[in-house]
Structures are given as C-alpha cells and as structure tokens.
Amino acid sequence: MVDPGTLTIAPTAGFSPAFPEDGLLDAYRLMVLARATDERCLSLQRQGRIGFYAPLMGQEAAQVGASRALSPEDWIFPAYRELAVALARGVSLRAIFDQLLGNADDLIKGRQMPNHFGFREVNFVVASSPIGTQITQAVGAAMAAQRRKDSLVTISFFGDGATSSNDFHAGLNFAGVYQCPTIFFCQNNQWAISLPRERQTHSATLAEKANAYGIPGVVVDGNDLNAVYGAVSEARARAISGKGPTMIEAEVYRFGPHSTSDDPKRYRTDAEVSEARERDPIGRLKELLITKGLWSEESDGKQWEEVRALVARTFESAEKANPLDPRSIFDDVFAQLSPRLEEERAEYDALVREGVMKP
C-alpha cells in the first residue's frame, strides 16, 4: 500500500498476506451459506413468510474476505446488506432468521425491518436504513479507541451510493484529521437502486475520493477473497500501528434486486447481469479450491445440499418461535419507562381489556 495522496489501483494479487490456506474451506462454506440464505429468503418473501429482504448475492467474497482480516475485538459498523459479515462473526443463522421474522427471540425485539440487525456480543453495531450514517460513527468509535489506547480498528461497510452522502465526506475528513484507526470498506456493487455507478459520481474510482482527505484509497477485486483479505489486512495493520485510516473500494456486482421491493429489469439488462455472474465470487473460489486439490465437484454438491437443508430447517424452527409481546413496544424508548409511556401502556392494556384491540 502507498502513502496518503497516491491512489493505487491494485492488481488482484498485489496484496499480502494471502488468505490462510487452512481457512479457505471455512470461508467457502460461509459464502455458500450466505448465498443459500439469500436464495431461500427471496423465495420466503414471495411466499409472504417474511416481509422484506435485501440480498447480498455477489458480495460474499468481499464480506467474508474483509471479516476474516479482522479481529474479534474490532468493531463492525454495517449497512443493511451485511449478512455474510454477521455470519462470519459467528452470528447464528437462527438469530438472523429471528430478526427477519421479528419474533420473540429476535435480539432487536422486532423493531426493524429484515436485514437491519445488530449483535453486540460480536461487536456488530445495529444497522439503520438511512444511507452512510454509520460511517461517521465508525470514525468516532475509532477516535474513542485511540483515546483509550485500545489496539483495535473500526470498519464501516457501505455501498457506492453512500459515497454521495454527507456522512461519507464528514467521516473521511474526520478520520484524516485525527488519523484514527478505521477502515472505510466500500462495496461498490455498481447500482444504487436504479442509479449506475457512473452516474453516482464523475470520479474514475470511488477510492480516489479518500485521497482528497489525505487518506489512501485502494481498489480491489471484490470477487477475489484473497485480494480483499490482503487489502483489509494491510489496512488493519496500518491502523493498528498508528498510520491512520484507509479506504478500500471492493468492486463487486449486485446480482439480485436492491431489495424485494425492487425490479431491476426496469433499469438494467439481463445480459449485464449474466456477464457479471460469470465473475461470481463463489464459483471463483470453488475453482481455486479444486485447483488446489482441497475440494471436488462431489464435495461441493454435498455441501450445497447440506447447507440448503440447514437453512430450511433453521428457518422452520425460527418460524415456530413465539410472537413478540405487544407490550414490548414501549420498552427501550428510554432507559426507564417514562411516566408518559407508562400511561400509554395502561391505555393499551385497557384497549385490550375492553376488546378494542387484540391482545
């Protein structure tokens, strides 16, 4: 990597260290698990069993590669498409499904739409829908760690669209000024709903925007697990050793719709998607594994079968969980239930008692 002020467009193999060989099969399984979950959830949404879903398909290598370069003490500030990051941090599939369903076991108590999860136990800060807001927050957490002299980094995940947000620019500026240990990890999936990357900004790359803030910006092939791992590892090493922040632009492609509310046929061609799918990060890693003699078509078929069954089984068990307690609507507005909310809860109880509202 280079000094601030110089943009590197990195060749795929230009980063070190390489992804540890003994972790490749685990990374591959995670990517397959994320893909199988995506496929299942898109179909569950069509069946009306979940209300909404935002798939990540096409971004698995970027997410798993970045996650594996981090340490458990590092803080993740995700957007709402970071399923594979959560899985890589060790979040159980059941916990993900509980959130998608908003059932009684959902850690965030049904408060948010699907995909907007958060898991404090693994330093995965809860996501929101507004775009880019997590970027400045990740910078602030890094400034805090810097002040406490804690040896960790924070990382914000965001997309190409977020680079037009206020918070992206404020975040890069703060991080540059304070040289705090943070990584700006942009998954450029080429489409912000219907707006193609080239209409989002006139810059040749997104990463070069970091340079204006005195921060190195690098572009990596986000379909290459190894390249992403190397870039994030280097960025993390720089941050930990006091050399400040880095922005990484992982070039990927959003294979699916923006969300289940979106119809990409309105703005892009099937041919473009098919062409992008030829660079599928999962296919690419599978080939590498086979070439290395670590994997075979047969083991691959078996794993897909096993993973799909796991996904189906886990969702069905989550579906059987109890529904949320409606009275929990008043919790967590403040640390303590305010007198006013106490009154409103009593009002709700009375409405239920009188049969005006269903319990």
Add this chain to the structure above:
Amino acid sequence: MNLVQAINRTLHDVMRNDPNVLVLGEDVGVNGGVFRATDGLFKEFGADRVIDTPLSETGIIGAAIGMALYGLKPIAEIQFLDFIYPAFDQIVSELAKFRYRSGGQYPAHVVIRTPYGGGIKGGLYHSQSTEAYFCHTAGLKVVVPSTPADARGLLLSAIDDEDPVLFLEPKRIYRSLTGEVPDGDARVPFGRARVAREGSDVSIFAYGAMLPLALEAAEKLAPDGISAEVVDLRSLVPLDEKAVIDSVEKTGRAVIVHEAARFCGFGAELAALLSEKALYSLKAPIVRVTGFDTPFPYALENVYLPNADRIAHAARSSVRAS
C-alpha cells in the same frame, strides 16, 4: 384512478403545460420512482427535466432551491419522508427562510413530494409521519391528500403556489383507494378542509391514510346511534381553522386522529386551537387517537397505528362523557 396514478398524471400535465417545471430525485428517471409516481416522465420529457440524482437528499433540495431562485419550478422527490433529514438544514434553514431573509427579494418556490406514513411493514425508517417538524417551521406549507382527486388538486395548487410546499403522500393508500379524478384545472385551494362525512354528535379530524379509517369508524358508530362528522384537514399549513371550529360548534365533541406520535404532534395544535377558540362549544374533553410515543416499530406496527376500532372507541367515550 388511484392516488399514485393521480399524482403521476398531474405531473405529466404540469410538465406538458409549463416548460419551467422539472422533477429531480433518486430513482425518479429511468426507474420511474420506487413507487412509480414519476413513471413515464423520463421517456416523455428526457434527462434535462427528469433528473436522476446521486444519493444525496441535501443535494436534491439545495439544487432545487438554486433552480427555483433562477426561475424554474422544481418538484423534488424525497424517496421516503424518513430519508429527508440530510436535507433538513436545506429545508428549515434555507428553503423556508429565503423569502424572509431577503426581505422578499428571493422567494424560493420548491415543491417537495415525499411518501410518508406506516401500514406497509416498513419499520423504523420507511413509516414515519413526522409532519409536525415541518409544520413547526415558519415559511413552509404542508399539505396531505387523502383521495386521488385531492392528490391532483393539491399538487396543482402546490405547483402554482408562490411558497415552498411539502406535499406528503400517504403511501399506504397509494393504490388501495380509487376515485374519480377530474381533468384539467381541478385545483384544491390550500387552507380549505373538506367535510368527508356530515354528522352531528362528534367531529373526527384526520388526514392522509387516517381518513379512510375515520370514515370506517363513523360507519361503525352509526348503528349505535352516534352520528360522526369526519373532517379531512387536507392542508396542515395553512390550517382551515374555521372548518375545525365550525364542526366542533356543531357537534360539541372532538376526536383528533393522526398516525404520528402524540406528544407535540399536529393534534396538539388542533387541541390548542379548540381550547382557545371553541372551548365553550365543547361538551367533552378532546380525545387524541395517535401513534404511541415510541419510534415506529416493525413487527408491532399494528399495535402502534390507530385503527377504526380505536377511533370509534374514542368517539364513543367522548359521547359517553357528556
């Protein structure tokens, strides 16, 4: 024709009639808007007048202000009201104050269209009804249609107005509600409420997606011999104070409905108005049926949102009180 079709047709009409009108926002062009409100505009009017912007609400509103200062008539779309806040500074500090701070030299007439409100399983950030923030800002007009005809009529008035207008679109009833929409100049003037149903025992004040629920509540009350009047406010700023007072002078009871949280919600202004100007007509305490004072929840949105039963219950308790 449904509400979103009425908006779409009106946008087509005004853009055909006035070359100064243009539309800008996220996904409004090629995609036709995430709710299809701008469908077909890009094809007919091209990229110069139907502008797909980068993902920046402050960019959208700031640029719209600049266009308006220059003499164009920009209609800015904010994809969801929940996403308007990066532009809050441009709206409340700039747009609302341009005329005033320039002593009238620089009026900035921007129309901001934005879907708002719950009932679509949109959770915290695709459901909120935060009109009160904007009603509190002097210099902004705030209107909310609840029928396809009013969507056309109020939008025509918004585009003709001289002041900035926040045009709130109740997305829950974008498609669920159909009605006749007049052709041509069917402007609905601002500051004119509509009596959606006449009644004599209790007045129910509502707007947007709460209006059909208020009407449903009135139906539920009729068999009990309670005659409810339903008033559709349509325009929050300016508010038709006379219509609100007249109705309560007739019925003596007021139920105020909105999906926004109760505390400092628009209903508080209505309650204040009635206590200031119609106190002696009131036979019972004013009742507000609103969202609770919590953020808008995803899984429990049906607990949060007012429904016809809650409205009818409130009206009954109001009638029973005196």
